[in-house]
Amino acid sequence: MSATTTETERRGRGGRGGRERILAAAAQLFAQQGINATGMEQVAEAAPVSKRTLYAHFRTKSDLVIAHLRELSAAGRTLEGVLTRDDLPPRERLLRLFDHPAPEASPVRGCPFVDAAAEFPDPDSAIHSYAREQKLLMVHLVTALVTELGAADPTALAEQLVTLADGAASRAMVLGEADYGRHARAAAEILLAHALPKSS
Template identity: 80%
Template sequence: MDATSTKTERRGRGGRERILVAAAALFAKQGINATGMEQVAEAAPVSKRTLYAHFPAKSDLVIAHLRDLAASGRTLESVLTREDLDPRERILRLFDLPSPDESPVRGCPFIDAAVEFPDPRSAIHTFAREQKLLMTQLVTELTAELGAAEPATLAEQLVTLADGAASRAMVLDQPDYGRHARAAAEILLDRAMTPTPQLPA
């Protein structure tokens, strides 16, 4: 790309979208705190003036990135609202991690963000917590639809398995690690759906 075309692209529309795409790639590759705003501007590519016009602070960019992820369908939680799957399959798809050619394996982006911004009062940590609570709410609704006697308790067990599997898959760089948690989730679901035998009076 020559200098003229670069300048044209910098002046072109879609700067905000390019910034978010660049930020997503950099955050996934090297982490949020290790990524500087100048790196994002260069990768977009946009001028620093354009970058700060859209995102006055780095925290604004991070929140926008997480919101974009939540709306994109690129997170584990997105499968929970798929109407083409029955409730049980939606839950079990939580344990399907990226295919082996998508390396290195990344964990849950909301957990990753909360780890990098550990203050529970920070806007980024707060947003991450809201997404994890939403995940639990969606799973609770699905387990209730399946007829579980204690849907909220079962949901907490299932999301704990899903988050744990995603984190271990990232640490071990094993994209198929979710199969272990899926097997445990199937046992939990089967037991929750099995009627408790009535004792004779």
């Protein structure tokens, strides 16, 4: 191995941006093959970073998974992301819950929080607990929006809408149809029409 190659590899495996490369590699691997099927060594190799660097950033796989989920949420790449968009009116935010863009390369995935909870079914596990927190946040955000729109029973309406959204995302993943949410969107429009004042 030449000195130049060694230096190139050293810069690729260490240096700045290690955490970002780890999260990017984890996101791709988790989407392609699932969380449990992805080993930490695979993530380190795909990043690429040394295992020492990987564990310096993420002491456990649970830490990596939760950081991955937080990254998706912060980037607006979850169902919940559209609910806080200030550039859309409340009703449109609610309906955008059912729009799932087609994946560029990876398989169609459902809600990452539901996926993670399914792979870590122990309700006391850190990953399952984090996923549950995000699903509770989702219904909280939807409740706030339908309250703003004047729903007579915002709690019940919010639960109905998030159930539709999560169900559509799950069926999209199982069937491999990224646009499956259109069916749930049609149902959501009927729910909103019946539950909201006519002016909303």
